Amino acid sequence: MLDMTGVRFGYGKRSVLFETLDFAVRPGGIVGLLGKNGAGKTSLLKLGTGLLFPDAGDVTLFDAPAWRRRPEVLSRIAYVPEQFDVPSIRLKPYVERLAAYYPRFDRAQMERYLQRFEVAGNGKLSELSFGQQKKVLLSFALATGAELVVLDEPTNGLDIPSKQVFRQLTAEAAGDERAFIVSTHQVRDVESLIDPIVVLDDGAVVFQASLGDIQSGITLRRFESEVAAERAGALAIQTQLGSSVALVPRDQSGGEELGSEIDLELLFQAAVTHPDEMMRVCGGEL
């Protein structure tokens, strides 16, 4: 679907963002692309969709060079950018005009998504709030039936109930033939949605593994103190009232296990601070 091999890219000759980036997306999954602000998440998405051109390396999208942005390829992807402006036209003509480009667009689903997001009427898009505009774009992207849906910081601007709706709708829309890339630095918003998880740091993919591999490699445990957690080989620690919660490799002992759920914030912290150890215990592949 999307293959990036040995990509070198920078904004200007002196600032290199990616040295040799490898990244791939296969059908059937919601790839969580996590990274700090400025880690290069948006640039990676733009390179992947042919909006930016690499200085070296290959980027192919549905087996065609991404930079060509051929219409046949573009009708198979949907992209919701983090920052956007909408034209000053009404909702229905906007949907009608754009839907014509996507052969698998489902109008009934679009209606349903808008209802779920509580976007009603046929008002001018430019007069809607930023959050409402985002809901329209998210609904449209899901309804296109595109095989690759790219969502850059999708929960920015959404209220709390809408974040929940977004997670539900995205999970419903995902399937074996579709792939989603959800890029975010607000990891809590996409918890229990994304699988596999990719962590980008300092212009490189430092961690990449499926949720299954992660759960079989590391576990969340409670310790009496931070020192106890460190002694048990913790990869990331969060101090709470009277105790410490830590991510530790499963082959380490100590602490009280807190179920199979993985705390994404801790996972992200562990991936950034101990990338090699994380890859070893999770059996991920870079």
Next chain:
Amino acid sequence: MRRFMHSIQHELTLQYRNILIASGAVAGSMMLFAMLTWIGGVEAFDLWPGYQLAMILIGVLVTSGAFGELRSPGQRIAYLLRPSTVWEKAGSKILVTTVFVWLSVTVAFFLAALVSAGLYGILSGGSETARAFEISFAGGEWWRIAGEAFISYLPAHAVFFFGSVYFRKHPAGRTLLAIVGWLGSYVVLTVVAVRIVFGRYIQEARSGGGRIRALGHEFGSEEAFVFDGRLWNEVMPWYLQNPEALEPILTTAIVVIFWLLAVLRLRETEA
């Protein structure tokens, strides 16, 4: 072809409001002006002499804003990822900013002529209604005026269309500035070239050294030397002897070249 039709519909959805407002405003203003001067007589109701200027002004205005999506950082991604080729995107914009602008301005003028003639008929007590209609529709020649204006508009459109792609900010003003700059430099270059080539003859005339002779002709003064057609008939290549015949070729060349440049530049900009 189906995708191209989608592109046209898409473009129309984005642009129709601007086109209608601009056409209505200009045609309405002209009608209002005619109504204000109705006391001057029925001749004031001939709106069509202003049609060509209105057409070019509205067209240039709409054309300069045609690539607004590409200039807006928030809309650029949506524009670039819209599933159609650069030719379809540019072609639909060209079609909307030429044919649809022309249709809109023509319909607006037609309606303005109809209303103003009707109102004049009422104001004059019905005595000059037929005359008012005849004048308001340029003696039945309105469609010819509209057709000629469309042809005259195309080169201006092509240049401003290219400017709209080329200049990211204030495309209309910058294109106009570029045209003025280009014409100015062309004039300066021509003057310098003429001075270098014909300088010695001009010098001779100024120093009072007798009549100017060039290519076997004798000229009485510097003015005659510059403007006398005989010299030009000698030095001009055959294809410049009859500029009227060349006009359609040059016009077509300007239109095609600037449209092509715009598409090529658009590819570059998209990159």
